[in-house]
Amino acid sequence: MTGPTGQRSTTRIRVGAGPGTEPYEVLVGRGVLADRDGLHRLIGPRARRVAILHPRALTDTADALRARAEELGYETLALRVPDAEAAKTAAVAADCWEALGRAGFTRTDVVIGVGGGATTDLAGFVAASWLRGVRWIAVPTTVLAMVDAAVGGKTGINTAEGKNLVGAFHPPAGVLCDLAALDTLPEDDHVSGLAEIIKAGFIADPVILDLIEADPAGARTPSGTHLAELIVRSVRVKADVVSGDLRESGPREVLNYGHTLAHAIEKNERYTWRHGEAVAVGLVFAAELARLDGRLSADEVRRHREVLSSVGLPTGYRGDRWAALLDTMRLDKKARGDTLRFIVLDGTGRPAVLADPAPELLAAAHAAIALPHTGAAAADPRPVLVLNGPNLGRLGSREPGIYGTTTYAGLVEECRTLGKELGLDVDVRQTDDEGQLVRWLHEAADREVPVVLNPAAFTHYSYAVRDAVAQRTAQLIEVHLSQPHAREPFRHHSVVSAVAGGTIAGLGIGSYRLALHAIAAG
Ligand SMILES: NC(=O)c1ccc[n+]([C@@H]2O[C@H](COP(=O)([O-])OP(=O)(O)OC[C@H]3O[C@@H](n4cnc5c(N)ncnc54)[C@H](O)[C@@H]3O)[C@@H](O)[C@H]2O)c1
Structure with missing residues (x-):
């Protein structure tokens, strides 16, 4: 399976996709993304355009792939999507559809998803839904996405009601697991992926357990002696199971x-x-x-x-x-x-x-x-809710002269990224519905979770939001992107401020940043 160095060779694992769909291969090895001919074969002769979806963290990998596709004569389109779960939304999928439409993406063109499971789930869903299904290639860059999310053909996004509620079975044309991509993966994300590997060991391949027991520290690092074999064995377990049950009717359980x-x-x-x-x-x-x-x-x-x-x-x-x-x-x-x-x-x-x-x-x-x-x-990062009221989901396109050009997805990404740096687990939500905002404030009060609240227009008249804020059991900071006092008179009064722990306004997204810093410090 591996060469004398244990690093260089590529293992190919066939996934028989099921009735009506083509089988495909999962390639695992260091440097599989550098194989131009392999990429050419996978994109195929009928495509003219290639769209590469990736989060900011994978920009270098996506750029290198894009350059290779351009050398091969394809027109390329790079779509940077929000990080992690913030990518798995209908709004982000709609942005991608819009970009594909602008680029004249046809039924024979190809989508490539470069990133963790969230990105490959989104990319697969965009490919499944655009023109009722175009070819796509998964380039998973986390351990979890390599052994689980990118293999098996389940694609999807989340909704306000729950995770993965909207999606499609749409197997990729191929999966490229380049072990070199794992070199930049944060250790906690790497370790999290090992749970799926260990699961595969217990349900089907106990050699996986033997290998981890022989060198647990090695399993935790991209350069570990057995990591390539652990990934290959886990992909085989998943491939064997899904090959017989694409649509999860039985054995896949x-x-x-x-x-x-x-x-x-x-x-x-x-x-x-x-x-x-x-x-x-x-x-x-x-x-x-x-x-x-x-x-x-x-x-x-x-x-x-x-x-x-x-x-x-x-x-x-x-x-x-x-x-x-x-x-x-x-x-x-x-x-x-x-x-x-x-x-x-x-x-x-x-x-x-x-x-x-x-x-x-x-x-x-x-x-x-x-x-x-x-x-x-004790060791968990502190949860924080960032709650946004009406119309904030339209940031970016809504009166940019007043509210700035950052999109709502950009705001979510900023808050989550800063939260991680500050040791906070930031959960960003938005609603146009007063009742929903009140219910989230109750939840924050019950869980004693600090809140950054932009009540938007509710600021000025919602006694229901005010009364929910008054029940807070942890810090709550009211924020506004614009400076209300420099605007129309009806915006000069906030019914919320008197019961909030503090108010920060007029600094754009900086208002949210300062609020998160204050919560982290306090
Ligand atoms: N479709 C399926 O069958 C299936 C199966 C399991 C999980 N999933 C989905 O997978 C998602 C979780 O996947 P995940 O654990 O890969 O999380 P993720 O996609 O959120 O990635 C985790 C983090 O690592 C970053 N990252 C990814 N690769 C990196 C790299 N090489 N270097 C540096 N940073 C990198 C990402 O930007 C993100 O911040 C969930 O949405 C889950 O629902 C799907």
Whole structure:
């Protein structure tokens, strides 16, 4: 599989896409993106144009790919999209459609998604929906996207109601996993991807577990001796499963090992946890369930805990949230017309379904992973809500002379990026609906989460927003992009200011920046 250096050669894994769709290959190796002929074959002879979607962090990789495509004679279009989940919105997809339309993108042209799973999910969705489906290539640049998100043909975006609710099955023409891309990936993101690799080990390929146990530190770094093999083996597990079940009608369910609880934790943490961290806890929970149901030995459960913690993944979760987690799991399943089902193991490599387990079994498995609240939360970044009122979703196109040219997606990206630097987990939301804003303020009060609030026009007349702000249990800073006192008289009065912790106005996006700095400092 690998050359004498363990680094240079490329492994090709075939994914049989299923009835009506072409099989495709996942290429894994260092330097696969530099192979011009391979890229040419993948884009194909019928395309004239190539659109490359990427977040800011992958600009260099996208630029190099663009230059290569241009040398090959294609017209190229680079579309920089917001980072991470901020890319998976209908508004961003609409921006991409608009750009494809302007560029005269036809049915034979090709979309390339360069980035983590969020970017490849968006790129695949844009490709699936443009002209009812154009060819696309996935260039995953995180461990998680290489072994999971980019393989299998599921594409999609999020809506206000939940994650991945809108999407399509649209397999790529090929997946290029260039291990060199991982050199710049932050360590926490790298480690998060290892949870999916470990999952693949438990459901189908125990050699993965042996390799990690032999060198856990190596698994955590792009230069680790076994990393290429771990990725190849995990892609093979996913490829084998999805090849027989493109549309998730049956066997593909085993890939959900650990995911039923993980999704509930992610939702409970308002998506401030990395996916792999939540999956790691979910794996231990599912293993405990299997042990309590007489399927798995205590040694095998211990192996789950040891292998996950050896690479730095969590194996427990705060114990005070069980009722909320259970509600979320039940509601999620109901929304999908399903009952509560868990993938469990009848031994390593032997997944099975446990449907509707007894409440006492669930509670006992939960007790086995429960942590005291303070222990779990101490190391977490502090959550902050940035709430935006009416019309702010139209930033960029709305009266730019007053509100600036930064788009709403740009505002979201700025707040999240600055939040990360300040050790805050920033969740940015916008609504045109007064009731929704009030409900979010209640949520902030109940969770004791600090808020940066731009109430927009509600500032001047909404006593409902004012009364919700008055219930705050943590810092709340009112912000405005423009200076209200320099504008129409009706904007001179804020009904919110008297109950806010502070007000910052007139500095454009700088108002939000200062507010986040104040929250981080206080
Ligand atoms: N379609 C599927 O079957 C499937 C499966 C699993 C997960 N997903 C989706 O994948 C997403 C999570 O993917 P993810 O964990 O890759 O997160 P991500 O796409 O949000 O990327 C994580 C962060 O790493 C940055 N990044 C990516 N590659 C980098 C690199 N090489 N160097 C520096 N920074 C880099 C990104 O810009 C982002 O900030 C979720 O939206 C999830 O729903 C989809």
